[in-house]
Amino acid sequence: MVGREDEQAELEAFVKSATGQALVLRGETGVGKSSLLSRAAALAEQEGHVVIRAAGVEAESELPYAGLHQFLHPLLPDVARLDDGTRAVFDAVFGGVRGDPPSVMTLGIAVLSLLSLSAEQRPLLLVLDDGQWLDDSSADVCGFVGRRLAGGPVKLLVAVRTDLTSRFDTAALPELPITALTDEDAARLLDHRCPELSRQARRIVLEQAQGNPLALVELAAHFAGRSRDLPAEDLIGQHGVPLPRRLQRLFGTRIAALDERVRTELLMGALDGAGTPSGTDAVPGTRYRMRDADAAVAAGLLDIEVVTGDFVFRHPLVRSAVVRMATPNQRRAAHLALAQVHRENLERRATHLAAATVDPDEEVADILEAAAESATRRGGALAAVTWLTRAAELSENHTDRSRRLTDAAFVAGHAARLGQAHRLVQANLAPGSTESPASVLAAAYRALYQDGDVRSTHRQVSAAIETLRDGGTATASADGKTQPEEVLTRLVILLLAISQFSGDRAAWESTHELLASMGDLVTEHSRLYSGTWSDVTRHGAGWAGPVRQAAANLPDLEPWDVTRLGAAAYHLDILSHYRPYLQRVVDRELETGAVATGMVMLHQIMLDQMAVGEWAQAEDTGQRGLDLATEHGHHLFAAQSRAYLAQLAALRGQVGRARDLQAEVDAWARPRGLGFLTQVADSAGATAALSSGDYEAAYLYAIGITQPGTFRPYAYQASRTLLDLVEAAQHTGRVEQARAHALAARDAGLPSVSPRLGLITYGALAMTAENEREAAEMFTRAEAHPDAARFPFELARIRLAHGVRVRHVQGPAAARQYLVPAAEAFERLGAAGWTERARAELRATGTPPRVSTLNLASLTWQERRIADLAASGLTNKEIGERMHLSPRTVSSHLYRIFPKLGITARAALRDALSRTDAAAKV
DSSP states (O other): OOSOHHHHHHHHHHHHOSSOEEEEEEEOTTSSHHHHHHHHHHHHHHTTOEEEEEEOOGGGTTSTTHHHHHHHGGGGGGGGGSOHHHHHHHHHHHSOOOSOOOOHHHHHHHHHHHHHHHTSSSOEEEEEEOGGGSOHHHHHHHHHHHTTOTTSSEEEEEEEETTSOOGGGGSOOOEEEOOOOOHHHHHHHHHHHOTTOOHHHHHHHHHHHTTOHHHHHHHHHHHTTOOSSOOSSOTTOOTTSOHHHHHHHHHHHHHHTSOHHHHHHHHHHHHTTOOOTTTOOOSTTSSOOOOSOHHHHHTTSEEEOTTTOOEEESSHHHHHHHHHHSOHHHHHHHHHHHHHHTTTOHHHHHHHHHHHOOSOOHHHHHHHHHHHHHHHHTTOHHHHHHHHHHHHHTOSSHHHHHHHHHHHHHHHHHTTOHHHHHHHHHTTSOTTOOOOHHHHHHHHHHHHHHHOOOHHHHHHHHHHHHHHHHTTTSOOOTTSOOOOHHHHHHHHHHHHHHHHHHTOHHHHHHHHHHHHTTGGGSOHHHHHHHHHHHOHHHHOTTOHHHHHHHHTTGGGSOHHHHHHHHHHHHHTTOGGGTHHHHHHHHHHHHHHSOHHHHHHHHHHHHHHHHHHTOHHHHHHHHHHHHHHHHHTTOHHHHHHHHHHHHHHHHHTTOHHHHHHHHHHHHHHHGGGTOHHHHHHHHHHHHHHHHHHTOHHHHHHHHHHHOOTTSOOTTOTHHHHTHHHHHHHHHHTTOHHHHHHHHHHHHHTTGGGTOHHHHHHHHHHHHHHOSSHHHHHHHHHHHHTOTTGGGOHHHHHHHHHHHHHHHHHHHOHHHHHHHHHHHHHHHHHHTOHHHHHHHHHHHHHTTOOOOOOOHHHHTSOHHHHHHHHHHHTTOOHHHHHHHHTOOHHHHHHHHHHHHHHHTOSSGGGHHHHHHHHHHHHHO
């Protein structure tokens, strides 16, 4: 190896380092990355490492986990030594066992466990060439693993090209740039490899190669033995042509000189990713094995792998040149032969058949459709869209073509590709037509989630449903062709979602009337969604059982069906049954699957975290959802995230933040008629006002949702804000209204609808009871409710209110048994305003509340440092400069710190830290 002293020294230090790490070599094609990888691998073997090599291959870049399988195949026997949960992760990815496709984090942790186990006896070096061609799923896992290798016996070395984008561009791994050779080193290399070149040829080679080692070697071979009187011309193209293309032309002259049989072998290998150097065909039988290609070796196009004896391409540019030189018919014939080779591998077979087939072929379309279903189950929604679209192109009749394009558009919509979904359904329209049920579906999705349009979308979707209903099972597209029944079901569910976001009585009544006219065309799940999403007070009873049963079958459902049932579970307050599954699959959907569905999963996870008192985690989940919705242009989801964050801020006593978010949501949602969101904003306003003791404002917000003594139809916050309205009415002297509202909850049968509604109904009845016996009885029913502990904030509110009542009637001693657990619960939750109120009530009993060190102890080192700096008077910007954080990050930390210290303002920081420090010393 000529030159590269600095690079070799760095690689030697990398290999000999005692701790695990990752390094990415980045350089142009042919600059010598592969040679450096080989040098590092050889050194590692001398140092006693086990070396495993893999390579990204363009032909496999669409196959999920193909690259990861290369890396891990030699280690898979060790999987049997792992625990059951980790083995299940590998089974789901590689073993063909149907199960929850893992997220990048879950699979990355499993890979780290496997690598650590395999490296117990000898250190391990993973070497990846051509990382730019690694499939996205594998690249994401490699990036995750590479960032977490420090301190272990495993190292990862990756080479990528600078002229192509890859997932490693954003993997945040250390990099070593590999640049062209210096003029002196280029001349030395050329003289060493081809000393017989004429002076004129030598000058042309050096000028053309521009210090690129591959170009130097190949151009020298091209000119070797030619006449000394060479014309001073560019024999492989002008300088304006990129070097990779010029080298492909050079290889092309050698390929053209081979006979047809050898060229066919090379083409088969190139199209199937075969012939990767250095033993990287790690999985036997997964790629085509080239035969009888010695002539290509003699031509400098192939080498022979020492270990396996297989033919391998000298360089990826040879493979590219082979494919580029083949005619379309030759490529199709090769793909067809490869599909037969891989007849037992669904996704590889589908890939080759898609490229081999020109005319409509229903059998091939069925295979592509099956591959799309397989990809969807593994979290590969984007790959599914590609296969479904190709399946539609190959369909033999309009009905199947329309169905497959519609399915592709549907999956694209849930993958946050609303524009692509719209284009797909437009491709399905007959000439001269403007609309079909599928196009209405895609356009309505886009209008709803991007613009929050519930008015026109409700009319359009209703009209499309009526058209399909009147056509029987679903006919009458613009061109007279039939539409599948599945489109009708999707339209119905979309109409229910539109109605839910509208929160409008007229819209819901219109929806229910339309569904009632459809008879058996409405599925049981659609009826479940209709009952639970609309108005649980009037329609929710009886659905909890079916929703709980559905939770047992979540792994068998498509991701969008999971979130629909999750919405029903939220309205029935049994979302905790769903959350473990949601948390297992949400990362997978956000990374490679149904991104929009993943954002809904984040909303549902956040809502359950809020309900059970995991407020710090809920803050992180909500912010993540907001960032993703903003990134993908889902303005409706962004507003929904802000609304939930406003509710959370109100619960935590962050009144200023709650009101800012509330105002932002209201300003966007109210003009659009999004009652679902304006109700959440009003609810956040009521809670924030209660937290700060502004009961009149709380009352005004609460009656904006529903009037006392009734539950406004289809206002989903009407029942959820029961305690807010009752407490606000009582504290403002509206005792009769408070009592009427509590009785209305009882008479509406809220305890039979959901566990939370049962808890707060009994609590409201206890608060408004006209005598002490009833108050004690209703409080006992609330506290003894089987699910009371699942809703710690509501239970603490009920205990606080009952303790206040008992103090006035029975005296301080009797009240303490209710006030103490209420104060402790508020403190654990971080409900600052409520904590202060409970402490005040405890002081009124004559018992000073214990100064708690719980929250101070829960501050991380970073949070404590930020708190100290803020208490000293520094601004967020000044704190950020000292701690190398952004002002926004400092602000987020302070939002978490305030409730932990039981305060609501920055000015209270110094006293809170002093009190808790003093208490810690006692």
